[in-house]
Amino acid sequence: MIDISNQFDHFLDRQSAPESSLVLHFLQACGLSLEENLRSKFRKQLTHASIREGVRIFPLFKYKDVDLIILDETSFMHTGTFKAIDGCMISAYCKVMGINQIVAESGGNNGTALAEYCHKLGIELYCFIPSDNLASIPEQTFMRPGNHLMAVRQRHMVKDVAHLFATQRGIPLIQMVEWRMEAAMLRGLFILEQLLSGEKFDWFSQTISAAFGPIGIYRVLQRHYQPEDLPRFLGIQQAANCPMYQMWSGRTYSNARISSKDESLLVPVMYDAHPQTHGTFQELADLLSLARGTLTIIDNSEFDQFLNRKFSGKTPQQWLADHNLIIWQNREKPLEKAGLLAMAGLIKEIDQGTISAGSRVLCSITGGSRQIFNSAIPDYLIDHISQVERMYSSVSCR
The missing domain is CATH 3.40.50.1100 (Rossmann fold)
Incomplete structure (x- = not known):
């Protein structure tokens, strides 16, 4: 892809701010x-x-002498997510x-x-x-x-x-897959830009499904840093649907479960029970080995406890709101939870001692900041696969 070691500035357009568009x-x-x-x-x-594919970075708070820094990939995104x-x-x-x-x-x-x-x-x-x-x-x-x-x-x-x-x-x-990886590599370039400007991150954390994001990010970072100098990676999955965690931890993959009930999934948009079909698991496993990383899971009870915890007198959402990162809510409950799930997993691993005192952790908030809207109405509601043949019966490739 890129020989970034000596030519990084060549890939930067300083007239297009990353807060406006990472693509440009x-x-x-x-x-x-x-x-x-x-x-x-x-x-x-x-x-x-x-249209708008912007990102920003800001320090949030310190917990147990660990600095939590936010990679905001929601507030300046046209669709509210990365x-x-x-x-x-x-x-x-x-x-x-x-x-x-x-x-x-x-x-x-x-x-x-x-x-x-x-x-x-x-x-x-x-x-x-x-x-x-x-x-x-x-x-x-x-x-x-x-x-x-x-x-x-x-x-x-x-x-x-x-x-x-x-x-x-x-x-x-x-x-x-490679198109999606290239999109993720732009995020990696932004993180690299911060590191080259003097920032220091000991860990990077993100909620994952098929793990396109961290794989693309570390494809960039490992071209510039020796393995021992890479930020360690913490990947977080929801306990109700955690196939990557199960495969990586050596548990029987058939144990992966997924419910059709909305409340059983903390992050319903991460519904895929078989993300390994994208062929990304081995590269994720290699990344975890290279970057001395780990995966963890968060269940519904742990997540609810996290939302209600106070850190220096404020809840996680209050801290984010202080930086104008407002999580989309309904009846005072967050609807888009992927970013908060990443924070919950990060705090869990600090509590368990995986992330040591004195560390600086970059946590990606991949979604959450959207304006309230009316829900979409589908053209078709499909109960059985046999309905497919009758949908858009006149449609064909053109």
Whole structure:
């Protein structure tokens, strides 16, 4: 990808602030695997697609002599989560590859981002999500021409339904792992920029599903640092759906469970019980070995206790609000919990002694800050896979 050791400044556009768009800030680092002519077209599409993909960093509080620093990947994102970067990247790649229609399966955040950015570039989207997650998708997003939303009642059916629809219609099912990795690498470049400017992080923590994020981030960092100098990685999963944790810890994978009840999942958008199908587990395991990292899980009880804990007199959400990072709530309860889950896992590992006193930890808040909206209404509500053939019966690849 990038020889960043001597040429990092070459990839920076200092006229485009990272708070406005990480994509434009690191535009010269995008599409380096493409031939020069195609690379130029790709960057033009990225520039056209970009809306707001901003990030920032700020210190939050000290706990047991551990400094907690926040990587805010929600407040300045167009769709309220870091998936805005993915949406921008994937839509631009589709455009330069001549792909005008796509099928996607999503927990909600990725689907929302794809809908926003694909619409801007004139790409038609057929998106399948679990019906329990409709509350995470703004109604306006899927009211636009070319954005189609299907809700599947049984979570475990979402992938199969999307795959069957794509196969029957001859429309590409977007599963481009490397495109998503490249989006994550922009986040890695931002972290590297902070480190090169004098910041110090002993650990980096993030909630994970398939782990595209940390894998992409550490692909960047390990090109600049020796393994012993890398920030150690802490990955957090929700206990009700923790297949990566189970595989890594050596437990029987069949023990992984997932419930169709919304309240059983702390983070419903991270519904995928089989993220290893993306082929990322081995690279995650290698990352954990290289960066001397670990994985942990948080259950519902631990999460509730964390939300109510006071740190120097304030709850976690109050601390975040002091920095204008407002977590999306309903009836005083957070609806988007992925970022808070990462914080809960971090505090748990400090309490257990995994993270020692004197450490500085960068914690990613990947989502949570959104304005309240009406929930999307799907075009179809799918109870059985046999319904797929009848949906959009006249639709085919164009």
